[in-house]
Amino acid sequence: MSEMLVFDQVIAGYGNAVVLDRLGFSLKQGQSLAVLGRNGVGKTTLLETLMGNTRVMRGAIRWCGEDITRWPAHWRVRAGLGWVPQEREVFPSLTVAENLTVVARPGRWNLQRVYEFFPRLKERRGNFGNQLSGGEQQMLAIGRALMTNPKLLLLDEPMEGLAPIIVEELAVSIRRLCEREGLPSIVVEQHPVLALEMTHQAIVLERGTVVHAGSSHALANDAALLDKLLGVGIAVSA
Numbered sequence: 401m402s403e404m405l406v407f408d409q410v411i412a413g414y415g416n417a418v419v420l421d422r423l424g425f426s427l428k429q430g431q432s433l434a435v436l437g438r439n440g441v442g443k444t445t446l447l448e449t450l451m452g453n454t455r456v457m458r459g460a461i462r463w464c465g466e467d468i469t470r471w472p473a474h475w476r477v478r479a480g481l482g483w484v485p486q487e488r489e490v491f492p493s494l495t496v497a498e499n500l501t502v503v504a505r506p507g508r509w510n511l512q513r514v515y516e517f518f519p520r521l522k523e524r525r526g527n528f529g530n531q532l533s534g535g536e537q538q539m540l541a542i543g544r545a546l547m548t549n550p551k552l553l554l555l556d557e558p559m560e561g562l563a564p565i566i567v568e569e570l571a572v573s574i575r576r577l578c579e580r581e582g583l584p585s586i587v588v589e590q591h592p593v594l595a596l597e598m599t600h601q602a603i604v605l606e607r608g609t610v611v612h613a614g615s616s617h618a619l620a621n622d623a624a625l626l627d628k629l630l631g632v633g634i635a636v637s638a
């Protein structure tokens with residue numbers, strides 16, 4: 401399997417402030433990745449850096465064999481990076497259908513396929529963005545990223561503030577995107593157990609660098625390591 405994404409010793413941040421400090425990892429084609437770590441370690445900054453929204457001082461980012469380190473954000477979207485921001489950023493005064501079509505790019509994902517994938521969005525297609533529940537907004541944020549026909553979804557705390565039943569529904573959808581639709585994700589999540597269930601690989605950050613990299617399954621089942629890295633005293637399963 402070839403490498404889809406490589407962060408090679410990336411030093412990046414905001415202005416002169418360094419947040420990512422020689423951060424390195426790679427992700428193979430078709431694999432999804434959980435990005436874990438305590439508050440403020442640089443998880444969101446990793447995604448922002450992948451989208452071109454931070455200042456990269458050193459190192460390189462390679463995406464599908466191309467060095468994209470200096471590319472503007474809109475080129476990265478065109479190259480297949482599908483950004484689902486933490487704040488969801490649904491357009492409040494556009495309808496669900498308009499929110500989806502406004503970003504559409506040609507490819508296998510279109511309005512009909514997004515509605516098939518999220519039937520709730522079809523039911524709500526005439527409602528405005530500000531009339532949706534938190535879960536519906538998150539579905540719309542993911543649906544909007546799908547409309548750009550990405551090769552990788554970047555999900556920044558997709559479950560934040562959602563009711564447990566919606567969290568479960570979304571987790572199933574995100575897994576299904578990878579397994580059935582061949583669309584992997586990078587998932588930044590506060591809840592490691594959930595993120596590990598949804599992904600193949602995991603990295604753990606501390607102070608802007610990778611302190612653990614391995615399979616999600618192995619980490620999920622190593623309670624002592626989870627506790628050491630994240631202060632989580634439980635494993636996913638016995």
Ligand SMILES: Nc1ncnc2c1ncn2[C@@H]1O[C@H](COP(=O)(O)OP(=O)(O)OP(=O)(O)O)[C@@H](O)[C@H]1O
Pocket residue numbers: 414417419437438439440441442443444445446
């Ligand atoms: N736009 C910004 N300008 C300056 N500093 C920032 C900016 N965004 C984040 N930071 C700083 O970068 C550091 C890492 O923040 P980041 O949001 O990437 O961490 P995180 O691991 O995602 O945290 P959390 O889990 O709390 O969301 C923090 O010290 C934060 O204050």
